[in-house]
């Protein structure tokens with residue numbers, strides 16, 4: 337069976353991640369969850385609040401930085417998103433001293449949540465929560481594009497395009513819309529999936545299935561060592577991914593096909 341490179345390297349111990357984290361997983365059923373498989377998995381493993389409520393912004397920054405090796409502009413961008421939701425919650429609760437958010441807030445359409453998701457149905461005005469639940473058929477669709485047992489940038493580009501074509505024809509209201517900001521966000525999610533959960537642009541199908549369907553970090557998963565995931569490297573992957581996903585969608589194939 338193919339293994340993701342992250343599960344074949346020497347285990348990393350850090351302030352967030354240790355061997356116990358993998359055994360601490362609990363199903364998130366009945367708890368508050370988000371459209372993001374990573375944040376849901378982090379809650380399921382108890383790295384952030386299992387309830388999915390009152391996620392401290394400082395704790396999330398620490399988890400992403402010390403636990404998963406993210407830093408620089410990429411970390412700041414992710415944390416700006418989290419901070420926006422925490423600010424909204426501060427206002428709603430009229431509690432200026434708090435700095436936390438709840439996972440379901442992330443469903444707000446057009447902030448981070450967007451059309452063309454890989455694993456969720458798209459949001460509609462009649463059913464704003466439609467984009468919350470995982471869709472196992474969609475996940476199987478994504479996995480069916482794997483190459484030699486691995487999800488790759490190419491696999492995601494083909495599945496993203498298939499999803500977009502289906503959404504463009506679905507007749508639901510409002511019509512599907514993916515502004516460039518959301519395309520960039522979606523490309524960022526692809527890169528996080530294949531570099532943080534996978535490694536070097538590859539994620540073994542069994543590991544992808546575990547992460548996306550159970551929202552559980554795969555057996556043997558080891559986060560990158562701090563400093564290993566350079567901002568320039570991730571930024572370049574994101575740029576290439578936006579171009580690849582758009583090219584495949586418009587022309588039906590990659591330049592190299």
Ligand code: HEM
Pocket residue numbers: 371372373374375400404414415417418442443448449450451452453454455456467525526528529532533
């Ligand atoms: C290492 C960190 C992270 C990883 C690996 C990750 C991974 C992903 C992936 C792969 C998706 C795409 C799911 C799909 O298309 O169906 C996604 C979606 C999303 N993520 Fe994350 N994520 C991370 C951090 C964050 C953070 C810090 C936030 C905000 C505080 C966030 C918010 C979201 C939201 C709102 C979506 C839904 C987008 C959509 O498909 O409409 N993520 N994430």
